Amino acid sequence: MPMIEMKNVSKWYGEFRVLTECTTQVEKGEVIVVCGPSGSGKSTLIKCVNGLELFQQGDILVNGISVGDTKTNLPKLRARVGMVFQHFELFPHMTITENLSIAQIKVLGRSKDEATERGLKLLERVGLKEQAAKHPGQLSGGQQQRVAIARALSMDPICMLFDEPTSALDPEMINEVLDVMVELAQEGMTMMVVTHEMGFAHKVAHRVVFMDQGKIVEDDKKDAFFGSPRSERAQQFLSKILHH
Amino acid sequence: MATWDWQVFCKDTIDGKIVPGCFGGSGDTTYLDWLLSAWGWTLSVSLLALLVALALGALMGILRTTPHRGLVLLGNAWTELFRNIPLLVQIFLWYHVVPALIPPLRGVPSFILVVLGLGLFTSARISEQVRAGIQSLAGGQRMAGLAMGFTLPQTYRYVLLPMAFRIIIPPLTSESMNIIKNSSVAFAVSISELTLFALQAQEETSRGIEVYLAVTGLYFISAFAINRAMLFVENRMRVPGMIGGGT
Numbered sequence: 468m469p470m471i472e473m474k475n476v477s478k479w480y481g482e483f484r485v486l487t488e489c490t491t492q493v494e495k496g497e498v499i500v501v502c503g504p505s506g507s508g509k510s511t512l513i514k515c516v517n518g519l520e521l522f523q524q525g526d527i528l529v530n531g532i533s534v535g536d537t538k539t540n541l542p543k544l545r546a547r548v549g550m551v552f553q554h555f556e557l558f559p560h561m562t563i564t565e566n567l568s569i570a571q572i573k574v575l576g577r578s579k580d581e582a583t584e585r586g587l588k589l590l591e592r593v594g595l596k597e598q599a600a601k602h603p604g605q606l607s608g609g610q611q612q613r614v615a616i617a618r619a620l621s622m623d624p625i626c627m628l629f630d631e632p633t634s635a636l637d638p639e640m641i642n643e644v645l646d647v648m649v650e651l652a653q654e655g656m657t658m659m660v661v662t663h664e665m666g667f668a669h670k671v672a673h674r675v676v677f678m679d680q681g682k683i684v685e686d687d688k689k690d691a692f693f694g695s696p697r698s699e700r701a702q703q704f705l706s707k708i709l710h711h
Numbered sequence: 712m713a714t715w716d717w718q719v720f721c722k723d724t725i726d727g728k729i730v731p732g733c734f735g736g737s738g739d740t741t742y743l744d745w746l747l748s749a750w751g752w753t754l755s756v757s758l759l760a761l762l763v764a765l766a767l768g769a770l771m772g773i774l775r776t777t778p779h780r781g782l783v784l785l786g787n788a789w790t791e792l793f794r795n796i797p798l799l800v801q802i803f804l805w806y807h808v809v810p811a812l813i814p815p816l817r818g819v820p821s822f823i824l825v826v827l828g829l830g831l832f833t834s835a836r837i838s839e840q841v842r843a844g845i846q847s848l849a850g851g852q853r854m855a856g857l858a859m860g861f862t863l864p865q866t867y868r869y870v871l872l873p874m875a876f877r878i879i880i881p882p883l884t885s886e887s888m889n890i891i892k893n894s895s896v897a898f899a900v901s902i903s904e905l906t907l908f909a910l911q912a913q914e915e916t917s918r919g920i921e922v923y924l925a926v927t928g929l930y931f932i933s934a935f936a937i938n939r940a941m942l943f944v945e946n947r948m949r950v951p952g953m954i955g956g957g958t
Contacts (some may be wrong), residue, residue: 517858519854519857542857542860542861542862543860545858545859545860546859546860547860548858550855550858552851552854552858554851554853556851556852556855558856558869558870558874559857559874559950559952560874560877560950562875569859570859570860570861573861573865573869574859574860575860601951602950602951602952602953603952604782604950604951604952604953605951605952606952618859622860630812644747646714649849680864
């Protein structure tokens with residue numbers, strides 16, 4: 468059973484169709500990179516996986532559980548799916564430690580001590596242990612994004628979704644975030660990553676999904692995608708993004 | 712300039728004689744006693760109405776930002792109802808019309824009706840501020856909360872409201888000060904608060920200047936005290952690393 472299975476997902480904003488029959492899957496331990504021009508529906512697609520965006524047709528199964536089924540307990544499902552956002556979205560009024568422990572306590576029912584210990588361990592892992600008592604506004608963008616990754620990991624997720632995790636970062640901070648993600652990938656975490664970082668895709672992705680105008684145009688093994696993309700649109704996209 | 716006579720406050724309200732020490736003893740009431748009691752009524756009406764306004768305003772403001780269309784409609788209707796009718800008219804409606812339409816309210820003291828009238832009027836304004844505060848956080852924080860596995864109520868409780876309320880402390884301060892000033896409409900339904908005191912005391916004593924200056928001073932002090940209290944709260948709640956938050 469795939470970790471994430473997407474079957475003919477379509478979505479409309481009123482009359483406007485943003486996703487058209489998107490079908491793909493992510494196996495356990497697999498890393499897939501979703502790329503494509505802006506406005507192609509990548510972010511919308513990844514937000515459908517944990518039900519942050521609703522879709523009108525098709526279905527998505529996460530670890531066998533249907534996201535589209537109205538009877539599904541979405542908070543319970545989301546608690547096991549880690550998500551990292553473009554703009555970090557740490558909770559600004561909480562310290563870093565509180566950011567890392569609040570959901571463990573309120574959602575998973577862990578004790579405060581247990582949650583704090585687990586949070587600090589993950590914070591150390593992303594190299595920010597000394598920032599534990601600070602607030603998000605006191606950290607750089609790259610540091611905030613690493614905390615956001617640690618926060619998602621604190622819930623012991625079965626898979627991780629990344630929605631353009633480096634797009635809002637200064638160039639010199641991109642690598643510190645990518646390094647953490649590469650490490651995660653190498654440890655066997657199941658990951659679905661929307662990104663334009665083709666270096667990251669080269670290094671750790673198993674498959675690349677290319678989207679254009681709400682459709683999955685290409686869904687191929689990494690080497691096949693970079694070697695000889697079949698669609699003209701993907702060829703254009705790659706030549707622009709790789710040779711700038 | 713006419714000579715001022717501050718002794719007026721030491722006069723007994725019945726026989727007009729100056730009472731030594733200015734405070735009437737057993738059974739006697741000086742204008743100073745009356746002034747202070749009126750101040751007490753003003754503060755009571757204001758603070759109780761503020762509680763009503765904060766509770767209902769926050770609730771309605773929250774409802775208007777939920778994904779449920781029915782709740783949004785309820786919050787919107789509430790807000791529009793109470794902010795599109797003049798405050799004085801609302802007070803009269805509570806006093807004259809509502810008890811006539813809803814018989815169980817007939818025995819309710821006018822003090823309670825004024826608290827409800829002023830509280831609901833202000834709740835519409837606070838609802839608007841709470842809605843604006845929540846919406847200023849954009850969609851990202853809501854999604855982040857939900858993505859962590861929080862339910863919608865938990866997302867409001869732990870993620871959205873703590874920031875939204877911090878953001879709207881300045882307009883809430885104005886609103887809290889307004890409620891002190893707006894409580895003066897209570898005189899219209901014979902609540903013995905500061906404005907009613909001023910009207911009656913200047914009529915009885917003909918010392919309008921002293922009476923109104925004293926009442927003005929007490930209104931100012933009351934509103935200013937709220938202002939300072941809210942500033943204290945604002946400083947205490949400041950988030951390090953945010954605009955104006957220091958380090």
